[in-house]
């Protein structure tokens with residue numbers, strides 16, 4: 001069953017220098033319980049698409065449904081169904097992990113007791129129990145990401161959107177995060193929609209890849225199917241496949257991470 005479905009989803013920004021067509025018409029379907037890797041070179045329109053699908057940004061064209069809720073007419077329903085972890089989270093460094101989780105629960109209208117209980121539950125699920133009374137500012141990068149994800153899961157969303165979840169993490173923390181994403185899907189049936197520039201990550205985690213370039217979908221399929229079709233063999237490196245599809249590298253500026 002499709003949990004996300006979009007048709008011609010588009011967003012043009014009006015700027016002083018003229019219109020910028022960030023997303024020109026995205027057609028895609030995501031099945032329930034799928035881990036979808038949403039890839040594309042810098043500026044392809046990935047974050048803009050995520051922001052539209054999570055109701056943070058209004059589309060200027062097209063349509064979409066998330067968990068059966070129409071983006072245009074039922075944004076509250078879409079928000080109930082979605083958790084979103086942006087590229088850089090906005091936790092308060094001065095308050096503790098517990099306070100941050102409880103506050104998030106209260107924002108979702110849980111009672112004090114419910115919010116305290118949910119904070120403990122999330123901390124257990126995400127390996128944060130020993131850190132509950134630590135200040136957020138004292139967490140490592142990997143622990144911060146786990147807290148960001150815990151907060152996004154407070155209301156038990158059906159779909160979790162992760163925008164470059166492992167950027168800046170060391171190989172061990174990246175591997176932990178991959179395990180967490182798989183566990184979320186396997187134990188809770190959560191659909192995961194993730195963007196990443198790390199092709200080893202996309203390859204290891206995703207059931208299916210959607211590759212965008214210049215605001216449109218240019219290829220989609222399982223990692224193996226894409227490698228076979230564009231890289232010449234199912235053993236082709238995803239790097240070569242991506243280059244064949246977009247003519248560009250997927251890596252952001254800077255050093256590529258060590259594969260784990």
Ligand SMILES: Nc1ncnc2c1ncn2[C@@H]1O[C@H](COP(=O)(O)OP(=O)(O)OP(=O)(O)O)[C@@H](O)[C@H]1O
Pocket residue numbers: 013015020021022023040041042043044045046047048049
């Ligand atoms: N608020 C805005 N105003 C004007 N242009 C914007 C705005 N937000 C994004 N853009 C432009 O839209 C295009 C797509 O941006 P977006 O951030 O969605 O790409 P991305 O695929 O997530 O890129 P990256 O991989 O670098 O994070 C880019 O050309 C960007 O400069």
